[in-house]
Amino acid sequence: MNFADWLKWCVMLALCAVLLSCENPFATRTPESPQGAGSRYIPPFSAEIVLDNLRNAINDRNVENYLRCFADSSRTGERFRFEPDAATANQHPGTFNQWGLTQERDYFSQLRAALPTDSLRSLRLDSLQTITFNDSAQFARAYELNVRHKQQSAGVPGQVRGELRFWLRKDQFGEWSIYRWADFATGQSQTWSALKAAFVR
Secondary structure, three states: OOHHHHHHHHHHHHHHHHHHHOOOOOOOOOOOOOOOOOOOOOOOOOHHHHHHHHHHHHHHOOHHHHHOOEOOHHHHOOOOEEEOOHHHHHHOOOOOOOOOHHHHHHHHHHHHHOOOOOOOEEEEEEEEEEEEOOOEEEEEEEEEEEEOOOOHHHOOOOEEEEEEEEEEEEOOOOOEEEEEEEEEOOOOOOOHHHHHHHHOO
16 A cells, blocks of 8 residues: 555545534534523413413413413403502503403513513412302402512602402313403502503504
């Protein structure tokens, strides 16, 4: 074997070694889960599960799972609506007049964008009253919502308290959702309505 053949042989061996040491460029990789978009959604075959899903969606900052807690009129025949506490409604005239799923999405998306990934997020619901029928339910709950966001320095509350009332309906698939939400102030604390007004466009 002359020097030229030997050199070709060495180059070919070196190329083979390089190719074998590389990862397959066509191999599929393990997908990364989107930051802050964890999912702990449970099919809501009982009304109480809706509250669990709501808590989890807030803690996970998951917009889609948050919206799935509310009624889809094509499935329940009920159009979702939100009724703010009286003081917030007076401070923000017109903001809540046509509040529906679009506004809920807008509010929660804006809030999510203002939440650092390591921020405190928690919702406490204390039972005041539960009325359940075959295909509908009414819940009254005292709430405390903590969301440490970037707008607190501008005076937007990071903690809100009050009392809420949820009206829920079971659809033809046996899944429950909230079709009406009323918010009430119970003291000097700002309410969930104030948080919604601050983050809706």
